Amino acid sequence: MHRTGGWSPGLTGIRKCGAAGLVVLGAALLLMVGCSSDDPSLVGSGLVETHLDTQLDTLLATAVIQFQPVAVDDPDVPFDKQELLYMGSQGGTSSALLVNFDFSDVFTDSFPESAWTSDNIDWVKLQIIMPEFYSSLGGLEDTEETEKGLSKGYEVFMLDAPFDSTAFPGPLPAFDNTDLNINPEITEAGEVNIDISLPFFLAWVQNGGQQGLLIREAEGSDQGLVGFASRDNLHMNSQFGDLGENTTVGPALRVQFAAQDSIISLASAADISSFHQVADVPGDIADGFAVQGCLRNYPVLRFDVSSLPQNVAINRAVLHVTNDTTTSFGNLSSLVVSEFNLDYLPDPGDTLTLEDLDLATYTISGMTSLDPTYNDVMQFNVTQAIQRLVNSVYEGEKAFIMTLGEDAFPVYDLSTVDPDFYFNRFNFFGSAAADSLRPQLRITYSGVDELTEGGE
Amino acid sequence: MMRRKQFITGSLLALVLLVGALPAAAQSPFAITNMGQRVDPEDARMIGRGGWGMALSDSLNPGFKNLAGLASLRMVAIKFTGYGDHVKSEDNLGVERTTNRTLSPDIRVGLPIIKGKLAFTTGFEITRSSEYATLAENTWYAWDDTLTGNEQFIREGTLWSVPMGLAWQVRPGLAVGASVGLVRGTIRESVVMNFPTPNNGATSNPAPLYGSNGRVQEDEYTGTATTLALHARPLEGLQVGASWRKNHSLDVDRKVSLGNVGERYFSQWEYNIPDEYRAGFDLHLRGRWHLGADYQRMEFTDYHGRDDWKDDLETEYTLSAGLERVQAHERHGGRNNLPLRLGYQYRQWGYRVAGEPVQERFFSVGTGFPFRQQLGNLDVALSYGTIGNLEDNGGRSKVWRFTMSFTGLEKWW
Numbered sequence: 001m002h003r004t005g006g007w008s009p010g011l012t013g014i015r016k017c018g019a020a021g022l023v024v025l026g027a028a029l030l031l032m033v034g035c036s037s038d039d040p041s042l043v044g045s046g047l048v049e050t051h052l053d054t055q056l057d058t059l060l061a062t063a064v065i066q067f068q069p070v071a072v073d074d075p076d077v078p079f080d081k082q083e084l085l086y087m088g089s090q091g092g093t094s095s096a097l098l099v100n101f102d103f104s105d106v107f108t109d110s111f112p113e114s115a116w117t118s119d120n121i122d123w124v125k126l127q128i129i130m131p132e133f134y135s136s137l138g139g140l141e142d143t144e145e146t147e148k149g150l151s152k153g154y155e156v157f158m159l160d161a162p163f164d165s166t167a168f169p170g171p172l173p174a175f176d177n178t179d180l181n182i183n184p185e186i187t188e189a190g191e192v193n194i195d196i197s198l199p200f201f202l203a204w205v206q207n208g209g210q211q212g213l214l215i216r217e218a219e220g221s222d223q224g225l226v227g228f229a230s231r232d233n234l235h236m237n238s239q240f241g242d243l244g245e246n247t248t249v250g251p252a253l254r255v256q257f258a259a260q261d262s263i264i265s266l267a268s269a270a271d272i273s274s275f276h277q278v279a280d281v282p283g284d285i286a287d288g289f290a291v292q293g294c295l296r297n298y299p300v301l302r303f304d305v306s307s308l309p310q311n312v313a314i315n316r317a318v319l320h321v322t323n324d325t326t327t328s329f330g331n332l333s334s335l336v337v338s339e340f341n342l343d344y345l346p347d348p349g350d351t352l353t354l355e356d357l358d359l360a361t362y363t364i365s366g367m368t369s370l371d372p373t374y375n376d377v378m379q380f381n382v383t384q385a386i387q388r389l390v391n392s393v394y395e396g397e398k399a400f401i402m403t404l405g406e407d408a409f410p411v412y413d414l415s416t417v418d419p420d421f422y423f424n425r426f427n428f429f430g431s432a433a434a435d436s437l438r439p440q441l442r443i444t445y446s447g448v449d450e451l452t453e454g455g456e
Numbered sequence: 457m458m459r460r461k462q463f464i465t466g467s468l469l470a471l472v473l474l475v476g477a478l479p480a481a482a483q484s485p486f487a488i489t490n491m492g493q494r495v496d497p498e499d500a501r502m503i504g505r506g507g508w509g510m511a512l513s514d515s516l517n518p519g520f521k522n523l524a525g526l527a528s529l530r531m532v533a534i535k536f537t538g539y540g541d542h543v544k545s546e547d548n549l550g551v552e553r554t555t556n557r558t559l560s561p562d563i564r565v566g567l568p569i570i571k572g573k574l575a576f577t578t579g580f581e582i583t584r585s586s587e588y589a590t591l592a593e594n595t596w597y598a599w600d601d602t603l604t605g606n607e608q609f610i611r612e613g614t615l616w617s618v619p620m621g622l623a624w625q626v627r628p629g630l631a632v633g634a635s636v637g638l639v640r641g642t643i644r645e646s647v648v649m650n651f652p653t654p655n656n657g658a659t660s661n662p663a664p665l666y667g668s669n670g671r672v673q674e675d676e677y678t679g680t681a682t683t684l685a686l687h688a689r690p691l692e693g694l695q696v697g698a699s700w701r702k703n704h705s706l707d708v709d710r711k712v713s714l715g716n717v718g719e720r721y722f723s724q725w726e727y728n729i730p731d732e733y734r735a736g737f738d739l740h741l742r743g744r745w746h747l748g749a750d751y752q753r754m755e756f757t758d759y760h761g762r763d764d765w766k767d768d769l770e771t772e773y774t775l776s777a778g779l780e781r782v783q784a785h786e787r788h789g790g791r792n793n794l795p796l797r798l799g800y801q802y803r804q805w806g807y808r809v810a811g812e813p814v815q816e817r818f819f820s821v822g823t824g825f826p827f828r829q830q831l832g833n834l835d836v837a838l839s840y841g842t843i844g845n846l847e848d849n850g851g852r853s854k855v856w857r858f859t860m861s862f863t864g865l866e867k868w869w
Contacts, residue, residue, distance in 0.1 A: 037555035040591035040608060043547050044485025046850060047809060050590060050609035050647055052671050056598045313716045315598070315651070315666045383667060391718035444598045446649075446669045450712045450721035 053449050056315060059308055061441040064431055066302035066342075066399055067285040071351040073296070074420060080165035080272045082294070083234060083421055084131065084227035085251070088152065088217050090329050091425060092279030095225065096172060096216035097128065099251045100162040102269040104208045111264060115257055116205045122256040124201045125193040126156060127248070127265070128215070128228040131239040133331045133422065135190040150226055152187060153218030154194050156180040162212040162270070169275035169295070175214045186220055191243075192228075196253065210269060215251075224329070225423055230271050238416045283348075288324070288430035289439070291335060293404050294423035298357075300340050302399035303441045305389065311451035315444040317386040318379045319400060322429045322437040328372035330424025334405030334412040336366035337380040339388075342397045358408035361401060366412035368405070372426050379442075386443055483557050483587045484843050484853040485545050486814055488611045490765045490807040492586035492643065494772070495614075497562035499537045500861035504822015504837035506778030506799020508750040510697035510736030513631070513687050517783075517824070517833045517863055520564040520577065521750075522697040522734070524633035524687035527623040529568040529575040531831075531865040537562040539859040547851040557587065562861075575623045577635070584615040586643055596651065603666055605651040615641035615677060623685070633685035633699075639706060641677040646670060648715075670715030677727065679706035693740035701732040708761070727761035730754050736776075744784055749777040756806040770813050772806030783826060783833075797822040797837070812848035817841050818855075832864040 086095040107113045135149045157175040167173070183195040194215070204211040229236065231250030236243060246265070253266040281290040281297045289299035319337055344360030346352050352360070365381045380402075388394065404419035405412045415421075429437040487493035498521055502509035512518075513525035518533045520526070538560040546552045564579030589610040596603040621635025649669040655662035685699040705726050712721040736750035752774040759769050778799020786793055798821045805814035818841030825834045839857040846852050 037557075038553045040589040040610075041551060041553050042549075042590065042592055043545050043551050043553040044488050044588055044851065045590035045592050045609065046547070047485060047489050048590075048609065048611075050592065050607050052647055052649065052669055055649065055669060056596050056603070056666075058598055311714070311717050311719045313667070313669055313714050315669065381665075387716050391716075393718070442599060444666060446714070448671050448712065448714050448721075450723075451714055451717060451719060 052446060055446045057312075057445055057447070059305070059441075059443040059445065061303045061305050061307075061443065062431065062435075062438055063304040064285045064301050064439065065304045066300070066397075067289065068300045068345060068348060069281040069283060069289065069297050070300055070346060070401070071295070071297050072354060072357055072403075073351045074354045074418075076354075077418075077420055079168065080270070081232045082273070083230055083232055083417070084273075084294070084423075085128070085230045085271055086225050086227050086273040086275065086294070086423055087215065088150070088221065088225045089223065089277075090225040091327055091427070092277070093225065093275065093423070094277040095273045095275045096214055097228065097251065098159070098163045098168070098173070098272050098274055099213045099215065099268045100210050100270040101204070101213070101253060101266060102210050103204050103266075104210070106205060106266065110260065111257065115260065116202065118198055118202060120257055120259050121198060121202075122258050124196040124198055124256075125254045126196050126213070126215070127252045127254050128192050128194075129240060129243070129247070130190055130192070130226055130228055131235075132241045133239070134226040135241075149188070149190065150222035150224050152192075152221040152226065153184055154181055154187065154192065155184065155216050155218045156194055156196065157214045157216075158200070159212030159214055162210040163272065165270060165272050168272050169278055172214065172274055172276045173212070180213075181218075184218060186218075193254070201253070201255075214274075227423065231268050235417055235421070239421075282430060284430070285439070286430050286432040288433070289402075289428050291402050291404060291426040291428075292424070293330065293333065293419040294421070296404070296419060298401055298403045299428075300342075300345060300399050300401045301439065302342075302397065305386065305441065305443070308386075308390065308443060308445065309447055309452045310390070312390060312445040312447035314383050314387040314390060315446055316381070317383045317441060317443045319382045319439070320377070320379050320442050321402075321439045322433075323372065323376050323378060324427045324429055325373050325376050327427045328425055330372045330426075331422040332369045332371055333419070333422075333424050333426075334366055334368045334409075334414060335370055335378065335380075335426065336363060336403050336405060336409045336412045337382060338363045338401050338403065338409065339385050340399045340401035342399055345399075354406065354408070357401075357403070357406065361403075361408060363409045363411065364400075366405070366409065368412055368414050370426075372424055382441070386441070483541060483555065483585060484543055484855070485547075485553075485588050485590070485851055486805070486809050486844055486849070486853070487586045488588040488590070488609070489809060490768055492584040492613070492615065494803070494805070495559070495561045495582045495585045497537065497581040497583065499535060499562065499863070500539075500822055500835035500837040500859040501795075501797065501824060501833075503539075503839060503857075503859045504778075504797035504799065504820055504824075504835065505748065505780045506818075506820060507774070507776035507801045508736050508738075508748040508778055508799065510699065510734055510750045511687070511695040511738035511748060512697070513689075513695060515572070516830050516865070517835070518566055520562070520566070520579065522633070522685050522687055522699055522736075523577055523619070523621045523623050523635055523683070524631045524685035524699075525623070525697060526566050526575045526577050526633065527625040527631035527687070528572055529566050529623075530571045531568065531867050533564075533566040533863060533865050535562070535564045535566075535579075535861060535863045536560065537859065537861040539857055542856040543853050545851060545853040546846070548846045559585065561585075573625045576621070577623065578618065578620045580616065580618055582614050582616045584641070586611045586613050594649075598666065601654055601665070603651040604653050605649065605664075608648045608650070610646045610648070611643065613641065613643035613675075615639065617681065619683070621683070621685075629689040631687045633683075633687075635683045635685075637681040637683065639677065639679045639681050639704070641706075643675045643677075644672065646672045668715065672713050672715075674711045676709045676711075677706040678709075679704055679727075679729075681729070695738040696736070698735040699733075703731045703758070704729050706761075725761065728759055730756055730758040744781045746780045746782060747778075748780070749775070751775055754806060765807065768808045768811075770804065770806055770808050772804060774801065774803040776801045778820075783824060785826075785830075795822075795824050801841075809844060810848065810850040814844045814849055816843045818857075822859075827864075831866065832862070835861045835863070
């Protein structure tokens with residue numbers, strides 16, 4: 001069709017009008033796009049079913065179908081290289097300090113053999129230093145009394161022979177029953193200097209070689225385990241407050257010479273905690289379970305959740321446990337709950353290495369700064385773990401393991417020291433305890449009929 | 457060459473505008489139920505005169521409502537239609553919500569194979585749409601906790617088809633057409649329950665103690681529909697048209713999922729869409745004035761598919777009527793050359809809401825602008841209408857709608 005007439009504006013006008021119309025109308029549409037609707041509201045809600053058919057059902061799982069306390073070792077830090085030495089008794093665990101001194105090479109140009117006489121030596125003190133935690137027992141509930149820490153008396157005995165580190169933890173070695181502490185008074189916590197009988201000391205010097213000492217708490221001491229820096233301590237700055245510049249790390253014999261008007265410090269050659277009595281961790285969940293530092297021991301437990309319907313959404317799942325604050329002790333700690341691959345579970349009595357612990361676990365949740373003597377009810381959010389269980393994510397069985405803040409759980413590893421540093425112990429009530437105290441999983445879930453009856 | 461350049465430029469501009477119009481927000485809350493709100497894929501010219509167009513056979517501004525009318529095509533035609541809705545909805549408790557939405561329900565192409573005799577058409581059209589969300593505050597209880605939060609229901613999805621058809625002029629004044637449409641669509645319904653309290657007490661972004669619930673149900677539809685059409689000019693000044701889309705089945709694949717749950721639930725069934733009948737006329741009154749009307753009917757009472765829809769199904773019918781003063785090309789005609797359109801449309805929806813039929817009434821006006829050398833048109837329409845009523849349906853929507861269509865013509869061979 002050939003156009004002979006035309007709309008009055010002519011071809012140019014038509015083109016302009018068309019373009020203008022497109023622009024205006026396009027702008028109108030784009031403006032419409034930009035118009036924001038009111039937020040959804042109740043309008044229309046009565047027209048359809050807007051609820052899920054089931055929602056927020058609850059399941060209380062209290063039956064623990066698998067339980068085992070697992071001792072954990074760190075091959076990089078063997079027992080005799082631990083940073084604290086423990087003395088005292090608490091919760092059925094007792095320990096003393098064992099220290100070897102080497103007198104085979106004590107004579108120097110400044111202190112020749114002639115200087116090591118009773119006339120020239122004013123005193124000899126055995127120095128051991130507590131970290132700040134034990135010197136103040138700092139915790140969530142500081143009081144005037146706890147701030148002073150535990151007062152202890154000290155007894156020092158000669159071992160019949162230098163101790164063998166491979167024998168510990170274990171029974172106390174044979175020792176001479178003569179107390180070498182010539183000032184056996186109860187001493188306040190902190191830096192401890194024990195006056196050592198000078199004749200005995202001079203005899204060690206004269207004999208040369210190694211001399212083992214046993215340091216244990218005397219009667220009348222405050223009850224409780226306390227720690228002292230070992231010669232392997234790497235945290236003198238962070239855990240021990242202000243110390244003198246020349247403070248010797250670990251147990252030391254400090255000798256005051258009169259003629260030279262100076263003090264020398266003889267560092268120990270070896271030191272170790274005896275832990276001659278270690279309270280067992282419960283082996284039956286009915287009796288409870290424990291999380292223990294220093295001599296690491298962590299509980300593995302698995303609940304029976306077979307009554308949980310299939311293919312439900314877990315709104316919340318909480319591992320609810322209650323700590324017995326009357327028997328638990330130790331420093332502020334992190335507690336971490338992780339999924340544990342049962343393929344890594346050692347035989348009862350065997351140990352797990354830290355490396356295997358890392359491989360066997362997947363962190364779920366945790367809490368930090370928990371005081372074993374204060375925090376009783378603890379609820380760990382294990383929602384994602386239970387959801388994974390429902391979703392059959394894993395092949396094989398998974399359980400929970402409760403640990404301290406190990407390096408494997410960096411989110412909860414907030415302390416500058418590893419869990420082998422402080423002897424902390426959380427004692428949790430077991431399944432034989434009252435309903436409100438026993439370990440339990442509190443699961444809140446929702447489902448829809450199509451999926452709880454099956455699925456693909 | 458120049459015309460082709462204009463055609464392509466115009467097409468691209470229109471495409472950009474319509475793509476810009478694609479994001480869709482809420483429509484009437486009645487779309488939240490059953491099969492969803494019927495979408496009128498008619499172009500702005502038809503919308504402006506109430507929606508009628510079954511009897512249209514215009515080679516310069518072709519309509520695609522009755523494909524038999526395309527037999528008269530002499531040039532390649534492409535048409536885009538888009539509209540924007542401004543909807544104010546209220547329920548019988550006096551709660552109101554204003555929503556805006558844009559949609560491009562129709563993109564069509566017509567290709568003359570034998571000029572004025574035989575044409576091929578294809579394109580894309582949305583036939584039903586469900587876009588709406590509700591939000592309600594609520595309280596729940598678990599263990600010793602009181603949970604407060606909200607439930608959000610969201611429905612979204614469209615039913616659309618790709619019709620491919622032929623129109624053939626059997627003899628002057630009589631044309632027939634047939635098409636096969638690939639029908640596809642989805643309806644996605646989700647319920648999300650949020651429990652913001654209790655939370656962990658963090659001062660910034662406190663984390664709820666209880667995780668949300670989210671149930672999602674997705675239905676995907678696939679099928680084919682065949683349509684037969686007729687256009688005739690029995691008398692001078694009178695055109696009629698009719699079409700029949702045969703009842704057809706849609707295969708439905710359903711997937712149900714629950715948030716955080718790995719497994720899914722799948723099911724399949726068939727969904728029966730009843731016959732759709734359409735008929736209409738176009739009567740030349742005098743001068744440039746035409747009177748026309750269309751009627752459409754689907755017996756959804758014959759439907760079978762979702763059991764939860766069945767009890768509310770109803771006969772769907774639409775009556776469209778209106779007047780058009782067609783475009784003129786008089787020299788110095790000025791604005792008098794512009795087309796004028798006005799019309800009225802009444803529709804009863806294919807399903808009841810609150811136990812009563814849903815009635816939809818629209819008044820509309822429109823006009824259009826020709827392109828150079830009559831190589832296309834830009835048509836616009838403005839409509840106002842109501843959907844439902846407070847007494848019978850428990851709610852009502854008042855709708856302002858602005859529709860725009862771009863039609864481009866080109867001699868490609």
